[in-house]
Amino acid sequence: MEVGGSNSAFPGLWQCNIKSTTGHHWLRTDDQGEGHMLRKYSILLTALAFFSISVSGCGGSKTLSEELPLAISAIAPAKGLSKKIGIVLGPSFQSAIGREVGDLFLKTLIDSLHDEDRSLELVTAVDGKLPPFLSELATNPLLRANAVDLAMKGRKAGYQGLMMLAVSDIRVFSRKTGIFWFRKLRYFISLTVTLDLYDPFTAGKIVGALKEITLKISEQDYDAFQNDEAANIEKVNDVVVDLSEDWADLVTETLEDQPWQSAIIEIRADRFILPAGLRSGLHRDDRLAVFEGRRVLDGQQGERFFVPGRHIADIHITDIDDQEAEAAGQGADSVQVGDIVVPVR
Numbered sequence: 001m002e003v004g005g006s007n008s009a010f011p012g013l014w015q016c017n018i019k020s021t022t023g024h025h026w027l028r029t030d031d032q033g034e035g036h037m038l039r040k041y042s043i044l045l046t047a048l049a050f051f052s053i054s055v056s057g058c059g060g061s062k063t064l065s066e067e068l069p070l071a072i073s074a075i076a077p078a079k080g081l082s083k084k085i086g087i088v089l090g091p092s093f094q095s096a097i098g099r100e101v102g103d104l105f106l107k108t109l110i111d112s113l114h115d116e117d118r119s120l121e122l123v124t125a126v127d128g129k130l131p132p133f134l135s136e137l138a139t140n141p142l143l144r145a146n147a148v149d150l151a152m153k154g155r156k157a158g159y160q161g162l163m164m165l166a167v168s169d170i171r172v173f174s175r176k177t178g179i180f181w182f183r184k185l186r187y188f189i190s191l192t193v194t195l196d197l198y199d200p201f202t203a204g205k206i207v208g209a210l211k212e213i214t215l216k217i218s219e220q221d222y223d224a225f226q227n228d229e230a231a232n233i234e235k236v237n238d239v240v241v242d243l244s245e246d247w248a249d250l251v252t253e254t255l256e257d258q259p260w261q262s263a264i265i266e267i268r269a270d271r272f273i274l275p276a277g278l279r280s281g282l283h284r285d286d287r288l289a290v291f292e293g294r295r296v297l298d299g300q301q302g303e304r305f306f307v308p309g310r311h312i313a314d315i316h317i318t319d320i321d322d323q324e325a326e327a328a329g330q331g332a333d334s335v336q337v338g339d340i341v342v343p344v345r
Contacts, residue, residue, distance in 0.1 A: 072259060072291055072308055078343040081260040081281040083160035084121040085113075086130065090138045090166035090194075097189075097225055097233055101240060102167045105193060108241050109165065112248030120255070121279070123159075131157050137164065147203040148296055148304045152338055154200035155263040155293075158275030158323075161206075161255060162198045167191060172217065172225045187222035189236065190214045195247050197254065201261050201293065201340055203305050207254050209247055213239050262341045263293065272315060272332070274325040274341055282325050286317045286343055290332065293340035308340050315341075 089106045110122055123129050133153045154162045170191040177186050190213065197207035215235050262280075266273035272290075276282055292309030299305065315329030327341075 071311070072261070072289075072340070072342055075259065075289060075342055075344060077259050078345050081343065082119045082121050082279065083255055083258075083260060084123065084158055084276075084280070085161040085163055085197075085255075086134045086154065086157075086159050087122055087124045087163045087165065088130070088134050088137050089125070090164045090168075097236075098167055098170045098191075100233070101170065101191065101193075101236060102165070104237055105165055105167065105240050105244060108244035109195075109248060112245045113251060116248050116252040117255070120252075133157070134162070147198075148306065151198065151200045151203035151306060154198075155261075155340075156265045156275060156338065158262065158265075158280075159200050160258070160260065162200060163251070164194075164196050166194050168194055172222050174222065187217050187219055188214055189217050189221070189225065189233070191236065193240070193243065195251075197251060199258065201263075201306060201308065206258065207251055209250060211243055215239070259342060264290070264335060264337055264339045264341060267335070267337060268326075270328055270332075271318070272327045272329075272335060274327065275323070277320050277323045277325050279322045282317060282320060282343070284317050284320050286345070288315050288317070288327060288329075288341045289313075289344050290315060290329075290335050291340045291342065292334075292336075294336065294338050312339070314344075 087106070087110065089102055106124065106126070110124065110126075113120055113122060123134075125135060133150070137150070150162070170189070172187065172189050174185055174187045176183055178184060192210065192212045194211075195207065195209040196205055198204065199206050213236070217233075217235070221233070262274050262276045264272050265275050274282075274288075289311055290313040292312050293306060295307045295309045297305045297307045312334050313329055313332035315327040315332060315335075317325045317327045319326040
């Protein structure tokens with residue numbers, strides 16, 4: 001079986017096909033197969049892009065601090081910084097059991113992510129802090145289709161990751177199983193659960209996970225589902241909880257490999273405003289390297305990605321509060337809103 005764009009929670013963004021094996025339980029995540037290669041390819045693509053752009057732009061960067069590297073990939077990842085992740089429960093199958101499974105999936109994943117990494121700042125509709133562009137993501141197909149626009153909104157809002165969960169399909173069916181006199185009608189429930197995590201600084205998918213689950217149920221639960229009534233889905237709940245724990249491991253491992261980045265969201269005279277502050281782990285006098293972050297690469301199949309450009313300025317934080325920081329520096333005339341900022345420690 002092969003699952004492509006129609007099963008992705010973000011149908012317009014960078015996707016890969018996820019192949020499944022036969023049987024009642026399928027799982028293909030980024031720690032194996034195409035998903036793993038996807039993440040490695042994303043890192044390689046960024047590194048190559050930086051190398052080519054840095055080489056071509058070296059002549060114009062002599063005024064910058066020579067002790068700073070010209071590529072994000074050459075900067076040692078800053079420690080002790082919190083990553084802000086927006087989590088959206090996407091369009092789940094509209095039934096009583098579908099909504100119940102979707103809500104359980106969201107809750108258990110959040111709990112598992114906090115267990116794995118307490119430094120993550122997780123923003124969801126549950127706490128009422130989800131910004132409008134993410135709240136609309138589950139229902140507005142035009143918003144989901146514009147990967148570059150969505151990524152830019154995410155980085156300007158201070159996010160290091162945008163995640164969507166979905167119960168994309170859930171159904172019950174019956175069939176006769178067994179041999180000879182043991183053959184009889186049995187009842188089953190099947191559901192498909194997906195998790196997609198996107199990088200706001202490339203508009204690329206860095207985690208894409210999907211699992212199809214088929215479980216045997218009672219005739220009473222089968223009838224309850226058919227009538228959109230509450231059913232005993234304890235077996236489904238157990239699988240969803242276990243899956244959330246596994247996927248939390250995958251997400252945290254992936255985020256550990258991603259450098260902490262932010263963006264310039266406003267320019268006030270010679271001051272640059274960042275959507276991150278003390279809560280993220282930044283401090284006054286922290287040094288920051290600025291990279292051109294508006295360059296778009298068009299893929300062969302209509303995909304669009306951001307390719308971070310050359311190192312254009314060195315700045316340092318002059319004022320900071322819980323949510324924002326203000327920075328200034330020399331040689332920053334070419335800095336624009338949306339450009340990428342990386343701490344240098």
